[in-house]
Amino acid sequence: MNVKSRIRIAAAVGAAALGLSLFASPASADPIPSTDYRQLVGVGSDTTQDVGNGLGLAIADPNNSPSTKLIASYDATGSSPIKTRAVNCSIPRPxxxxxxxDALRADLAAPAGSTTKNCIDFARSSRTPADTTTSTKLTWIPFAKDAVTVVVRSGSPLNTTVGFTTQQLHDIYTCTKTTHNGVALKPLLPQLNSGTRTFFLGKINVTEAQVGTCVNGTVQEHDGTALTDNGNIAPYSIAQYIAQTGGVVTDRHGVTVLLKVDGIEPRVGGQLNVAFPYNRDVYNVVPTAKLTGGATPDADLISAFETNTSKVCAQTGVITDYGFGTIANCGNVTLKGER
Structure with missing residues (x-):
């Protein structure tokens, strides 16, 4: 049985047990049942929430306590608050x-005995550290390769075989370019907490202060149904698009299509083009003190994420089934920062 089949069956069984539709929208793939509290809890990135859920299903807890599975990955969207431990730990969904x-940082800063202490073990991130100078409190551990391109509606005059250049995208998101192929442009960006937003703006050389007033910057990332106008254009994870259109996860792509950037195809043979110009590693962010050599090493956290022989890095089939590429630096612990 392949990875896709195992994931679908496990999700369907859990959903059926709760009387839920597997493909309800928006979908939530938190641990099913909700009382399946696991040793390692992760929250954060929309981009990697689904592969995080897949890894959660695939990786067993070596001592079967408090669950038979090691990793609990809570989606970016869904009902809030979420409860991550059997006792206390009812927290807003990041x-x-x-x-x-930020939720992981708040957990670390919470006083001993707090009801929100030790509720999160790692954060999913599609961006690198924003602050590498204040401290090395957190470590960004890469586990897969993704890339970001732009999508438009399939029937829009913006859908061409040429796509866009980086300079054109810069001009679109600063609102100095307002039409293309006779269409009034209505660019979209994900919400401010999105790692994809930060990454994409960096690639097109636009700061937050330079984002133009023509941009709607409040849409949920990787949700093609948000593109309702022929002038809409938005950044999109290629891995998410592949997983959505391949039936691995709930399909949110709507009628959107991936476009070239600077003449480069986002996919090769249906798979992620790891040479796409806007490519990036994706990360699990953990407290540095809990890694090997830290003040409070955590054996479960170390075995799950650290080094290229970690439990996560061993799951190459899961990683590629969710549209991501594998990387040689999986499990590397050299990238550190504060936020």
Missing amino acids: NGSSAGI
Whole structure:
């Protein structure tokens, strides 16, 4: 039985047990049942929430306590608050990389005995550290390769075989370019806590202060149904698009299509083009003190994420089934920062 089949069956069984539709929208793939509390809890990035859920299903807890599975990955969207431990730990659901990282930082800063202490073990992130100078409190551990391109509606005059250049995208998102192929442009960006938003703006050389007033910057990332106008254009994870259109996860792509950037195809043979110009590693962010050599090493956290022989890095089939590429630096612990 392949990875896709195992994931679908496990999700369907859990959903059926709760009387839920597997393909309800928006879908939530938190641990099923909700009382399946697991040793390692992760929150944050929308981009990697689904592969996080897949890894959660695939990786067993070595001592079967408190669950038979090691990793609990809570989606970026869904009902809030979420409850991550059997006792205490009812916390707001973090939506996006930055929100997940901030939730992990707040957990670490909470006083001993607090009802929100030790509720989160790692944050999913599709961006690198924003602050590498204040401290090395957190470590960004890469586990897969993704890339970001732009999508438009399939029937829009913006849908061409040429796509866009980086300079054109810069001009669109600063609102100095307002039409293309006779269409009034209505660019979209994900919400402020999105790692994809931060990454994409960096690639097109636009700061937050330079984002133009023509941009709607409040849409949920990787949700093609948000593109309702022929002038809409939005950044999109290629891995998410592949997983959505391949039936691995709930399909949110709507009628959107991936476009070239600077003449480069986003996919090769249906798979992620790891040479796409806007490519990026994606990360699990963990407390540095809990890694090997830290003040409070955590054996479960180390075995799950650290080194290229970790439990996560061993799951290459899961990683590629969710549209991501594998990387040689999986499990590397050299990238550190504060936020």
